[in-house]
Amino acid sequence: xxxxxxxxxxxxxxxxxxxxxxxxxxxxxxxxxxxxxxxxxxxxxxxxxxxxxxxxxxxxxxxxxxxxxxxxxxxxxxxxxxxxxxxxxxxxxxxxxxxxxxxxxxxxxxxxxxxxxxxxxxxxxxxxxxxxxxxxxxxxxxxxxxxxxxxxxxxxxxxxxxxxxxxxxxxxx
Amino acid sequence: xxxxxxxxxxxxxxxxxxxxxxxxxxxxxxxxxxxxxxxxxxxxxxxxxxxxxxxxxxxxxxxxxxxxxxxxxxxxxxxxxxxxxxxxxxxxxxxxxxxxxxxxxxxxxxxxxxxxxxxxxxxxxxxxxxxxxxxxxxxxxxxxxxxxxxxxxxxxxxxxxxxxxxxxxxxxxxxxxxxxxxxxxxxxxxxxxxxxxxxxxxxxxxxxxxxxxxxxxxxxxxxxxxxxxxxxxxxxxxxxxxxxxxxxxxxxxxxxxxxxxxxxxxxxxxxxxxxxxxxxxxxxxxxxxxxxxxxxxxxxxxxxxxxxxxxxxxxxxxxxxxxxxxxxxxxxxxxxxxxxxxxxxxxxxxxxxxxxxxxxxxxxxxxxxxxxxxxxxxxxxxxxxxxxxxxxxxxxxxxxxxxxxxxxxxxxxxxxxxxxxxxxxxxxxxxxxxxxxxxxxxxxxxxxxxxxxxxxxxxxxxxxxxxxxxxxxxxxxxxxxxxxxxxxxxxxxxxxxxxxxxxxxxxxxxxxxxxxxxxxxxxxxxxxxxxxxxxxxxxxxxxxxxxxxxxxxxxxxxxxxxxxxxxxxxxxxxxxxxxxxxxxxxxxxxxx
Numbered sequence: 001x002x003x004x005x006x007x008x009x010x011x012x013x014x015x016x017x018x019x020x021x022x023x024x025x026x027x028x029x030x031x032x033x034x035x036x037x038x039x040x041x042x043x044x045x046x047x048x049x050x051x052x053x054x055x056x057x058x059x060x061x062x063x064x065x066x067x068x069x070x071x072x073x074x075x076x077x078x079x080x081x082x083x084x085x086x087x088x089x090x091x092x093x094x095x096x097x098x099x100x101x102x103x104x105x106x107x108x109x110x111x112x113x114x115x116x117x118x119x120x121x122x123x124x125x126x127x128x129x130x131x132x133x134x135x136x137x138x139x140x141x142x143x144x145x146x147x148x149x150x151x152x153x154x155x156x157x158x159x160x161x162x163x164x165x166x167x168x169x170x171x172x173x
Numbered sequence: 174x175x176x177x178x179x180x181x182x183x184x185x186x187x188x189x190x191x192x193x194x195x196x197x198x199x200x201x202x203x204x205x206x207x208x209x210x211x212x213x214x215x216x217x218x219x220x221x222x223x224x225x226x227x228x229x230x231x232x233x234x235x236x237x238x239x240x241x242x243x244x245x246x247x248x249x250x251x252x253x254x255x256x257x258x259x260x261x262x263x264x265x266x267x268x269x270x271x272x273x274x275x276x277x278x279x280x281x282x283x284x285x286x287x288x289x290x291x292x293x294x295x296x297x298x299x300x301x302x303x304x305x306x307x308x309x310x311x312x313x314x315x316x317x318x319x320x321x322x323x324x325x326x327x328x329x330x331x332x333x334x335x336x337x338x339x340x341x342x343x344x345x346x347x348x349x350x351x352x353x354x355x356x357x358x359x360x361x362x363x364x365x366x367x368x369x370x371x372x373x374x375x376x377x378x379x380x381x382x383x384x385x386x387x388x389x390x391x392x393x394x395x396x397x398x399x400x401x402x403x404x405x406x407x408x409x410x411x412x413x414x415x416x417x418x419x420x421x422x423x424x425x426x427x428x429x430x431x432x433x434x435x436x437x438x439x440x441x442x443x444x445x446x447x448x449x450x451x452x453x454x455x456x457x458x459x460x461x462x463x464x465x466x467x468x469x470x471x472x473x474x475x476x477x478x479x480x481x482x483x484x485x486x487x488x489x490x491x492x493x494x495x496x497x498x499x500x501x502x503x504x505x506x507x508x509x510x511x512x513x514x515x516x517x518x519x520x521x522x523x524x525x526x527x528x529x530x531x532x533x534x535x536x537x538x539x540x541x542x543x544x545x546x547x548x549x550x551x552x553x554x555x556x557x558x559x560x561x562x563x564x565x566x567x568x569x570x571x572x573x574x575x576x577x578x579x580x581x582x583x584x585x586x587x588x589x590x591x592x593x594x595x596x597x598x599x600x601x602x603x604x605x606x607x608x609x610x611x612x613x614x615x616x617x618x619x620x621x622x623x624x625x626x627x628x629x630x631x632x633x634x635x636x637x638x639x640x641x642x643x644x645x646x647x648x649x650x651x652x653x654x655x656x657x658x659x660x661x662x663x664x665x666x667x668x669x670x671x672x673x674x675x676x677x678x679x680x681x682x683x684x685x686x687x688x689x690x691x692x693x694x695x696x697x698x699x700x701x702x703x704x705x706x707x708x709x710x711x712x713x714x715x716x717x718x719x720x721x722x723x724x725x726x727x728x729x730x731x732x733x734x735x736x737x738x739x740x741x742x743x744x745x746x747x748x749x750x751x752x753x754x755x756x757x758x759x760x761x762x763x764x765x
Contacts, residue, residue, distance in 0.1 A: 010354065014303070018295055025296050055481065062478040068300045068320060071354045 002031070003057050004083060004153045007046040007064055008072040011037055015069045019046060022063045028052060032085075032150035043071060047152045076153045083153035086125045088113070089135065092142035093120050101141060108134045119144055178307045178338040179208040182271070183215060185314040188346045191242050192216060193233065193607055195226040199246020200286060201335040202273035209244075218607055218636070221628040223250050225600040227257020228626065231266045232604025235587045236562055238389065240321045241604065243270040248286030251332075252293065256594055258328045259297035263591025264412060265385060267326035269317045270294075274334040277305055290332045299327030307340040312347055319350040324357030325476040326389055357475060361492035361500055369447075369471045369488050370504040376445035376469070378522045379405045382428065382457075385412025385590065386450020386474060387494050388583045393417065395498035396449065402505055402512075404519040406526060408436045410451050411575055415586040419579025425526065426579070429457040430726045431572040434533035437724065437732040439526050440465055448472045450494040453484040454591070463731035473497045533737060535576055537720070544693050546570060546645045546716045550577040552697055553615065553643060556704060561613045562587065562605045566598035566622030569651035572722045574617045596625030599642065603629055606638040613641070613704075620646040620673055630683040633709040641703055642711040644676055647718040655721045658743055659736075680711035689713045719747065 009015045016035060023030050031049040038045050050060065057075065064073045076083075093101050101120050105112055108130065114121035124134045128151060135146065176184065182205055186194070195218045198206045209217055220226040223245045230241025245254055251272040261268045275284040291303045300320045304313050310333070317329040373379060387396055393416050400407050400423045407417045408428040417424055425436040440446070446468040451457070458464040461483060472479075472486035473494055480489045490497055537547040550573050563578055564587040565571040571588060580586045587605060589597035602616035623644050633640050653668040677687030686706055690699040696714060703712045724735040739747075 014291055014295070014301075017292070021296055059478065059482060066476070066478055068352060068355045 001053070002049065002051050002077070004076045004081065004151065005048045005050065005060070005064070006072075006074045006076055006153065007048060007070055008038070009044050009046055009067075010069040010071065011042050011044045012069060015044075015067075016046065018067050019048075019064065019070070022060070022067070023048075023050070026059075026063075028056065028060060032148075034150040034152050047150070049151050074155070076155060080156040080158075081153050082156060083127055083151050084125055085128055085131050085149055085151045086123065087131050087135070087146065087148045089122045089124065089138055089143060090114075090119050090145040091122065091138050092144055093118060097141050101138070104134070104137050108137075110134060174344060175341045176344045177204070177208070177341050178310055178333065179205040181307070181310050181342065181344050182314070182333070182338065183208050183212050184344060185311050185346060186215060186242065187212075189314070189318045190239070193218060194242045194244050195220055195229040195233070195604065196244035197221075197223050197226060197246070197250060199248075199250050199273060201275055202244065202246045202250075202333075202338070204335065204338040205244065205271075205273070205333070216607075217244075218603075218632065220600070221631055222626065223253035224256055224596065225603075225626050225629040225632070227254040227268070227270070228260070228594075228597050228600035229604035229607070229629070229632075230268050230270075231257060231261055231264075231597070232564060232587050232601030233608045234261075234266050234268060234604075235601070236584050236605035237608045238391065238584060240267040240269050240318055243268060245270070246273040246286065247275055247290065248288045250286075251288055251290045255293060255297060256592075256596075258294055258330065260589050260592040260594045260597060261328040262297045262299065264589065265326045265389060266328065267321040267389075268328035269314075269321050270328060270330045272330060272332050273338075274303065274332045276336040277334045278336070280334065290330065294330045297328070298330045299325075301330035301332070303332040303334075304337055305334070307337045307342040310337065310342070311344060315347045316350050316352060320352075320355065324355075325386070325474075325479075357493075358477075358491045359493045359496050361473065361490040361497035363500070365488055365490045366497060366500045367504060369473075369490060370501055370508060372445055372469055372471060372488065373403055373405070373447065373501075373505065374508055377518070378443050378467075378525075379403070379445035379447065379519075380425075380439055380443040380468075381405050381407040381447045381449060382410070382440070382451055383407060383413040383416050383449045384410045384451025386452075386476075387413055387416040388450075390450060390475070390494040391583070392450070392495040392498055393583045395495055395502060397421075398502050399447075399498055399505070402502060402515075404515050404523070405447070406439065406523065408432070408439070410454065410457055410590070411571075411588060412590040413451060414575060414588075415580040415583045418581040420581060423523075424579075427575045429454075430459065431576065431722055431724065433530070433535060433576070434724050434735060434737065435526050435529035437726065437735055438529045441732040442525075443468045446470045448474070448486075449498070450474055452476075452479040452482065455483070458484065459726045459734075460729055460731045465732075533724075539693060541693055543717045544690065544696055544714060545720055546573050546647070547577055547720075548693065549643065549645060549696055549700075549714050549716065550574050550617065552700055553617070554578045556697075556700055557613060557615065559585075561585065561615050562602075562609065564588070564598045564602035564605060564614065564616045566618040567593045567595045568619055568622060569647075569655065569720075569722050570617055570619045570622075570645040572652075573645075578617075595622040597622075599623060599640075600626050600629050602640045602642070603632055603638055606633075606640050607636070610638070614639070616640055616642045618642060618644055619651065620644055620648065620676070621650045621670060623676075624674075627679070630680065630685055630709075630711075634684045637708055639707060640709050641706075642709070643700075643703075644711065644713050645716050646673070646676065646713050647716045647720070648673060649718045651718070651720075652722070654718070658721070659727070659740070663743075663746055676711060676713040686710045687713065689715075691715050
């Protein structure tokens, strides 16, 4: 099962290597990884998406907690949380596809952030399903390049699962 | 007052109560060595190889309970201690290793003798730091000692660039450490401890299974109280030996791959397992799916990652072993007013274990021709009893020592358990002897292991450290040969050592007394003479190259599936010479 783990760490060199090393040393895979400083510049938040059965996740959580520079570890998948990812997608746009690309970006509430005679670069932010769906829809046009940030996540303050402004329902491909 | 990094280093060691540093100099640590040689109260033990320094510091730490200190140079100096760091990490030995690093402006330039010390040591240290600013040095050293010795102990590496050792800063040694992300749990959860006590009172066939964590937590008294209070037999892991007297009626000795028949059968039939500072290592458990099939499990450990890592625990208790056992004993004392009742409740179980012990004791047959390794250890134990600190290397001799040398006190058994490092024993014995110059320190080793760090003989000689080195010399890598006989049809691939040095002459070359025993009748006189000798001594004892270590749980076997003697096909092969090769064919195996 997939887990999103937030790891609050001291913002020092070598810490990311130690955290990543915990995974590699035990043969656990990291699906995605995102690191950035928090409000307090002496700390950083590492968001790790990984998969494993319960004993593996328990061991990962304990091992992370054991690292001296790790301040807090939370498995967000055990709570109510929001997750987001941003992708930049450069698509080929033959003249007959340019309108279609704009329409798709519109439907997905994505933005075209760069254009050239033969390409558009589309920026999309959303949960993983939305980003995946956008990619699937753009594939027939021809994706030249794709880059994703990896997921970040935050816990919800209330236990309601719905957000105030819900994302529009999306077509699953 | 402003001080150089090197001066801050020495002053910080002094504040930590360090008396001894094990190390070897080199280019980027010259400044530190220069200041160190001017300190009258800091003793540098100059080793002949950095690996020796790391294992000596381990021996020192295991024998004293204090952090062992290593000081080596950058590049090869650091890479040579990696085995020691990994060994210390596996066996939770508090070490603080200081490594030199090239100047900060050269880091990353592939400078002379540069290595990524922090990167290389990351997976085999509890914590490591590169000090880039001399103003951080004192604080870092304080933290290093705190981290190494607290919680589950382990090695910490502090990497000091050359320019940091020369630069000056105001010296202010911090009184205490405040690490936001590091705060080991000491006391156990009260409810969990109470539940554990209830389980203990209910159990009919309980076992206490003690690991190395109990030794480092100084919990020997608490374990003894628990065992005597509840009349529960105690078994120890290789690392846990000494935490409970081997001669105590409730002691079952070591368990696991080469544990006693009665011990492993006890484990297999137990209805309650009280694991104390142990980590369910594969050499202990054998086949996990059939390990302790009937037992409820109470697991007490300071390291949460050890709990439920390989084996389930019904009552996990995170905390310092000593503190938790004290909590537990208080509850047990209040619960149980009648020792006679407890004794009666456990009597059938103790009787059952005694029967197993009677039917299948440890055995070997000593004739008058060839020396059995077990015989040597038994004699050595008879002659020295409980006064010795014993360091061992790794292999058959280590297992025989664990079986036959019944240690009685914690910190008198120094061995490499987790990593299984051949070459550990002799430097570890030196480290212990440096810490306790007046105590009897034995190094039980073999010709294979001893050759891995014999360069340190000169340290014993020049410092007149009276270590007694007993080399059980059978001309083969015994444990490898045993496995080849049992599982590889006797093809002795690379296990016959062939040409061996004359160890007596070797000792002589280093200025150390050497003795030799070739026949069983010579064992006792040689040991007696060696033990009487004032200085260091090496006793070369030629033992049976074909002797196998039993009981043995074959890899992947369960505790009740022990081999107790050579299987029939092996006995037959020996008689008919059916083996591909014979040990005797090795060149000069037994130099008589």
